[in-house]
Ligand SMILES: [Zn+2]
């Protein structure tokens with residue numbers, strides 16, 4: 001009745017009867033295995049090098065490159081004699097004729113235990129996208145845009161604002177960029193406001209619009225010195241695009257488009273210059289002549305619209321009349337469905353060949369003249 005003596009279960013022996021269990025490898029065995037592995041690898045590499053050399057020499061002399069009939073060509077001979085076309089882009093290798101393109105990205109021997117391929121050795125062609133080499137400063141993305149001008153990092157906000165102000169003054173020929181005024185200048189050469197004779201003229205207008213005017217006079221005479229857009233000049237004064245593009249004929253200011261900075265910039269014209277030209281003998285002669293021309297064009301447009309409407313109306317009337325005439329010939333009752341109204345004869349269907357409807361399996365025949373369809377049941 002005593003408790004059984006605790007014992008370990010019998011050892012599971014994987015080896016069959018008569019075989020010794022496989023013990024751990026001795027250092028001597030390990031060394032031998034490693035040696036054999038390296039020998040085999042060296043042999044294989046040597047063999048491959050020989051093969052490659054053979055196919056290369058065969059490729060240079062065509063008579064020996066012909067494979068023997070009925071013999072399978074080796075893979076190396078095929079790849080070596082048929083190099084991929086030059087248009088093939090293979091990012092894995094730079095040498096297209098290499099038999100083993102992946103060799104290019106094999107890691108150093110010591111690292112083969114950890115990584116199979118070293119992708120840092122790979123040439124990344126970016127698959128056709130713009131690379132950093134193509135566009136090192138990414139100009140394609142950051143198209144210069146005045147409105148989005150950014151403060152350089154090395155500038156304080158105050159410095160940046162000052163620079164922007166100076167740039168705008170330079171653009172507008174104001175402040176320090178105004179051409180020098182000197183009382184010593186010859187009076188006749190001095191540029192003065194064409195209204196009040198002041199020397200404080202807008203130099204930008206002087207330069208770009210060839211108009212010497214001071215700022216206060218600009219505001220005082222808006223009927224002369226307001227600015228017209230290109231569209232206004234074209235539609236109100238009936239000027240043409242070539243005339244408006246002619247810088248000699250009509251100078252203009254260019255302003256960035258207020259709606260979208262990437263759109264064409266606005267072209268602004270000085271009202272009195274536009275009127276001077278439009279009312280001159282070179283164009284319409286007078287404001288009355290311009291009005292007359294405007295009137296003439298308007299009536300012309302109206303007449304064309306009316307003429308178009310009349311032709312359409314007549315066309316409609318004619319069609320309705322033909323229809324009414326046909327009906328009248330048939331009498332008030334008209335005709336029965338299927339009657340041929342144009343010949344006043346009873347329509348006789350001309351049945352075409354019977355075609356089986358694939359869905360119902362019933363034959364259908366169609367009249368060649370009126371398109372009527374009839375199902376035909378066979379008994
Ligand atoms: Zn003035």
Ligand SMILES: [Zn+2]
Pocket residue numbers: 347348349350367368369370371372
């Ligand atoms: Zn019919």
